[in-house]
Amino acid sequence: xxxxxxxxxxxxxxxxxxxxxxxxxxxxxxxxxxxxxxxxxxxxxxxxxxxxxxxxxxxxxxxxxxxxxxxxxxxxxxxxxxxxxxxxxxxxxxxxxxxxxxxxxxxxxxxxxxxxxxxxxxxxxxxxxxxxxxxxxxxxxxxxxxxxx
Amino acid sequence: xxxxxxxxxxxxxxxxxxxxxxxxxxxxxxxxxxxxxxxxxxxxxxxxxxxxxxxxxxxxxxxxxxxxxxxxxxxxxxxxxxxxxxxxxxxxxxxxxxxxxxxxxxxxxxxxxxxxxxxxxxxxxxxxxxxxxxxxxxxxxxxxxxxxxxxxxxxxxxxxxxxxxxxxxxxxxxxxxxxxxxxxxxxxxxxxxxxxxxxxxxxxxxxxxxxxxxxxxxxxxxxxxxxxxxxxxxxxxxxxxxxxxxxxxxxxxxxxxxxxxxxxxxxxxxxxxxxxxxxxxxxxxxxxxxxxxxxxxxxxxxxxxxxxxxxxxxxxxxxxxxxxxxxxxxxxxxxxxxxxxxxxxxxxxxxxxxxxxxxxxxxxxxxxxxxxxxxxxxxxxxxxxxxxxxxxxxxxxxxxxxxxxxxxxxxxxxxxxxxxxxxxxxxxxxxxxxxxxxxxxxxxxxxxxxxxxxxxxxxxxxxxxxxxxxxxxxxxxxxxxxxxxxxxxxxxxxxxxxxxxxxxxxxxxxxxxxxxxxxxxxxxxxxxxxxxxxxxxxxxxxxxxxxxxxxxxxxxxxxxxxxxxxxxxxxxxxxxxxxxxxxxxxxxxxxxxxxxxxxxxxxxxxxxxxxxxxxxxxxxxxxxxxxxxxxxxxxxxxxxxxxxxxxxxxxxxxxxxxxxxxx
Amino acid sequence: xxxxxxxxxxxxxxxxxxxxxxxxxxxxxxxxxxxxxxxxxxxxxxxxxxxxxxxxxxxxxxxxxxxxxxxxxxxxxxxxxxxxxxxxxxxxxxxxxxxxxxxxxxxxxxxxxxxxxxxxxxxxxxxxxxxxxxxxxxxxxxxxxxxxxxxxxxxxxxxxxxxxxxxxxxxxxxxxxxx
Numbered sequence: 001x002x003x004x005x006x007x008x009x010x011x012x013x014x015x016x017x018x019x020x021x022x023x024x025x026x027x028x029x030x031x032x033x034x035x036x037x038x039x040x041x042x043x044x045x046x047x048x049x050x051x052x053x054x055x056x057x058x059x060x061x062x063x064x065x066x067x068x069x070x071x072x073x074x075x076x077x078x079x080x081x082x083x084x085x086x087x088x089x090x091x092x093x094x095x096x097x098x099x100x101x102x103x104x105x106x107x108x109x110x111x112x113x114x115x116x117x118x119x120x121x122x123x124x125x126x127x128x129x130x131x132x133x134x135x136x137x138x139x140x141x142x143x144x145x146x147x148x149x
Numbered sequence: 150x151x152x153x154x155x156x157x158x159x160x161x162x163x164x165x166x167x168x169x170x171x172x173x174x175x176x177x178x179x180x181x182x183x184x185x186x187x188x189x190x191x192x193x194x195x196x197x198x199x200x201x202x203x204x205x206x207x208x209x210x211x212x213x214x215x216x217x218x219x220x221x222x223x224x225x226x227x228x229x230x231x232x233x234x235x236x237x238x239x240x241x242x243x244x245x246x247x248x249x250x251x252x253x254x255x256x257x258x259x260x261x262x263x264x265x266x267x268x269x270x271x272x273x274x275x276x277x278x279x280x281x282x283x284x285x286x287x288x289x290x291x292x293x294x295x296x297x298x299x300x301x302x303x304x305x306x307x308x309x310x311x312x313x314x315x316x317x318x319x320x321x322x323x324x325x326x327x328x329x330x331x332x333x334x335x336x337x338x339x340x341x342x343x344x345x346x347x348x349x350x351x352x353x354x355x356x357x358x359x360x361x362x363x364x365x366x367x368x369x370x371x372x373x374x375x376x377x378x379x380x381x382x383x384x385x386x387x388x389x390x391x392x393x394x395x396x397x398x399x400x401x402x403x404x405x406x407x408x409x410x411x412x413x414x415x416x417x418x419x420x421x422x423x424x425x426x427x428x429x430x431x432x433x434x435x436x437x438x439x440x441x442x443x444x445x446x447x448x449x450x451x452x453x454x455x456x457x458x459x460x461x462x463x464x465x466x467x468x469x470x471x472x473x474x475x476x477x478x479x480x481x482x483x484x485x486x487x488x489x490x491x492x493x494x495x496x497x498x499x500x501x502x503x504x505x506x507x508x509x510x511x512x513x514x515x516x517x518x519x520x521x522x523x524x525x526x527x528x529x530x531x532x533x534x535x536x537x538x539x540x541x542x543x544x545x546x547x548x549x550x551x552x553x554x555x556x557x558x559x560x561x562x563x564x565x566x567x568x569x570x571x572x573x574x575x576x577x578x579x580x581x582x583x584x585x586x587x588x589x590x591x592x593x594x595x596x597x598x599x600x601x602x603x604x605x606x607x608x609x610x611x612x613x614x615x616x617x618x619x620x621x622x623x624x625x626x627x628x629x630x631x632x633x634x635x636x637x638x639x640x641x642x643x644x645x646x647x648x649x650x651x652x653x654x655x656x657x658x659x660x661x662x663x664x665x666x667x668x669x670x671x672x673x674x675x676x677x678x679x680x681x682x683x684x685x686x687x688x689x690x691x692x693x694x695x696x697x698x699x700x701x702x703x704x705x706x707x708x709x710x711x712x713x714x715x716x717x718x719x720x721x722x723x724x725x726x727x728x729x730x731x732x733x734x735x736x737x738x739x740x741x742x743x744x745x746x747x748x749x750x751x752x753x754x755x756x757x758x759x760x761x762x763x764x765x766x767x768x769x770x771x772x773x774x775x776x777x778x779x780x781x782x783x784x785x786x787x788x789x790x791x792x793x794x795x796x797x798x799x800x801x802x803x804x805x806x807x808x809x810x811x812x
Numbered sequence: 813x814x815x816x817x818x819x820x821x822x823x824x825x826x827x828x829x830x831x832x833x834x835x836x837x838x839x840x841x842x843x844x845x846x847x848x849x850x851x852x853x854x855x856x857x858x859x860x861x862x863x864x865x866x867x868x869x870x871x872x873x874x875x876x877x878x879x880x881x882x883x884x885x886x887x888x889x890x891x892x893x894x895x896x897x898x899x900x901x902x903x904x905x906x907x908x909x910x911x912x913x914x915x916x917x918x919x920x921x922x923x924x925x926x927x928x929x930x931x932x933x934x935x936x937x938x939x940x941x942x943x944x945x946x947x948x949x950x951x952x953x954x955x956x957x958x959x960x961x962x963x964x965x966x967x968x969x970x971x972x973x974x975x976x977x978x979x980x981x982x983x984x985x986x987x988x989x990x991x
Binding site: 021023026042044049051052055090091092093095097102103105106107109114117122126 | 382384386389390391392491493498501505506508509512513516517520524528530531532533534535536537538541542543546670671672750753755761
């Protein structure tokens with residue numbers, strides 16, 4: 001459980017700085033600008049390969065960034081801005097895939113695989129008899145050892 | 150003239166590969182010594198022929214022979230010589246030639262240096278190498294021939310992508326390929342073992358150096374790719390979870406797991422069928438990576454030109470190699486005898502946990518990378534899987550791995566005392582706690598995640614040092630004795646220490662730059678100054694410069710701290726000919742603890758005389774690559790361990806598991 | 813049971829390889845983003861006209877009959893290639909073609925239309941791309957078919973070719989027109 005919370009924190013806080021945003025696009029309020037950047041990092045650039053709109057310097061993405069900033073300045077929450085873009089471009093534009101039936105396998109696979117793998121490893125290891133002690137020495141063998149000493 | 154020579158050499162190499170695939174295999178089944186020995190000669194001959202082909206393609210590039218299509222598409226008369234040479238592998242056809250060159254190089258090395266291997270095994274390994282080589286040579290000759298000619302050569306070439314005109318291209322692909330093509334050796338050993346029906350500690354001892362070499366090269370290759378992205382792309386990003394980056398990470402994760410599980414086979418004759426499966430999977434991941442990059446199925450900044458015909462051919466190779474090996478596994482692996490027994494809390498148990506976590510991490514990256522393709526193929530739906538997904542799923546798996554990494558080497562084989570191990574690690578724990586508190590104190594108000602991440606890094610470094618200290622009984626015996634013990638320690642122990650500590654340093658670097666980077670983006674005029682992380686950065690001037698194949702605006706920044714000059718940075722914004730493509734050349738100043746990173750952008754349209762400038766301070770970022778280089782060093786130190794070269798107990802009648810280890 | 817575990821890897825691999833093969837053999841282009849706006853009402857907007865013209869384009873104009881909406885710009889090279897196809901369509905299809913001029917300078921737009929012809933019944937100037945973004949566009953040219961109730965029924969994010977017109981556009985217009 002805690003791991004999940006940490007992971008969410010990681011997702012929010014592992015921010016890389018933006019490249020392509022221009023000074024004149026940036027919002028005056030630094031807190032709002034930071035929010036807009038964080039939201040932009042979650043939106044995929046539709047005309048690039050795999051960058052977010054914050055990293056692309058294509059002309060089209062400049063306007064997408066402007067729309068994000070306008071919505072933030074207008075008071076939308078982070079989720080509302082993401083929903084705004086989602087309504088227009090669909091699942092494609094969200095770099096974090098939504099959690100819905102078609103993506104259950106994607107999201108649940110890592111923890112499920114870990115548990116299944118762990119269970120498998122446990123069963124396979126445990127199924128072997130515990131490390132057996134070597135059979136006790138017989139009298140004759142004990143005597144032989146004494147003789148050698 | 151030379152391109153024809155190269156073409157001919159490739160065709161011959163394919164024929165030699167064909168012979169190498171069949172003759173030694175039949176020889177091993179029949180016990181025919183001469184046929185088995187053909188494997189080595191064929192491998193050396195194949196290498197020589199492919200080297201000749203590679204040299205002739207390189208020659209064509211260097212002399213700008215524009216009758217060769219590959220040169221026209223990727224070179225330019227005025228391009229600097231370094232890029233003419235490195236440009237040979239900066240395109241699909243040339244890089245495939247590099248691929249088979251390295252494959253045949255490893256084959257040749259096995260032939261020449263594999264004299265401690267039993268004849269039959271060596272023959273079978275070389276036969277499998279031969280089959281892989283044959284497949285890829287057929288692919289090259291069939292769909293990606295670098296020696297295609299033009300009847301009417303143009304006056305000049307189209308030039309190499311400006312982003313590739315960088316020293317990074319000289320190193321990143323070759324090391325990357327030495328890595329993931331190198332895992333073909335472990336694959337070949339696994340298939341050979343399945344054919345023979347036998348996996349024993351000797352097998353693991355023979356496989357180890359090849360796996361270590363490939364792993365070290367891949368670690369270096371991935372690290373160089375990350376460094377190259379950092380100093381090229383313009384914002385200090387060093388990992389994007391791009392499909393092609395992931396394609397190199399997956400074999401690395403599986404290869405690391407393989408290195409570790411092979412230790413259990415070697416020392417305890419256990420985990421045999423799992424290790425064989427891992428060896429097959431690691432190289433298969435390399436093949437899947439090759440497939441993804443060149444098939445057009447994933448869109449990526451890295452992808453070579455899309456061509457479904459090539460994709461289908463590579464898929465065919467993948468099916469033949471991986472499918473064949475896995476089928477063999479399904480049939481033969483159940484017959485492998487179960488090996489040594491162990492308790493869950495033991496060195497073996499720790500290595501099983503290591504493998505479990507690494508494999509799950511690899512599977513996570515695999516599913517995340519392929520999900521969009523597979524979902525689209527199955528359900529027609531489109532979805533994007535980007536950094537937020539990987540960060541949420543991959544990173545939490547790293548946490549238990551880091552914790553376990555410290556404890557694992559301290560556990561004894563077969564049955565271990567966890568409490569005792571933890572007690573012996575108290576200094577490492579203390580180091581981690583101190584770092585945690587220090588971080589929390591100084592980074593007040595910053596991201597809370599820094600605390601556990603840096604504590605984890607300190608734990609790794611601390612525990613690696615403690616393990617060595619334990620072995621040399623530091624503090625328990627006179628210092629001279631400790632030194633003597635240190636000198637006598639097997640190199641593999643030092644290798645382990647370096648690799649684990651290096652990982653810790655790299656994690657510290659990743660944490661520092663991810664969480665504490667500062668950026669300043671603004672329009673500046675010459676004379677303007679900006680404060681950044683305690684430094685003053687002043688733009689002195691911006692002026693035009695001309696290079697061999699580019700025109701640029703060059704800016705000069707002076708960085709001072711408390712009035713004292715610290716550095717002068719000269720980033721450029723270049724327009725490279727003939728494509729007239731714009732690239733940024735970034736000014737970086739590093740003191741190996743943090744980087745100051747300056748980018749000169751376009752002139753500001755709103756303010757004449759002003760330019761958009763982006764300035765960054767990346768704390769600890771150099772540690773990412775320093776840590777990686779230390780890991781590679783660890784791999785090389787382990788590789789130089791005499792025991793690996795003395796060779797396996799091949800001459801003994803019955804290999805004795807566990808006896809060879811002095812640990 | 814144990815044997816089953818050994819067979820699992822090859823089975824998984826066969827599944828994987830099959831699903832790799834499908835898009836390769838199909839030739840799906842995965843750079844096309846499917847639109848969530850199909851069957852949705854057109855976004856609300858009101859765009860100003862080109863200089864010298866009386867009417868721009870607004871969402872109110874897009875009700876009452878089946879219409880084509882085309883996003884274009886004078887700086888967009890594939891749009892130039894598409895122009896003749898649109899001109900032809902405007903003559904054969906008998907449906908209004910409405911234009912959204914994306915991020916263009918008015919003088920450049922007028923020059924473009926004078927040079928290549930004007931197939932548009934009316935044009936709205938989308939100078940900041942906001943309306944294009946509302947339509948889920950990610951470049952130019954893009955073509956939409958809107959039905960009589962004002963719902964988007966079709967989108968193509970690539971230039972129209974004569975084959976597209978014959979195989980897709982005209983049949984769909986006919987189908988929507990008869991409803």
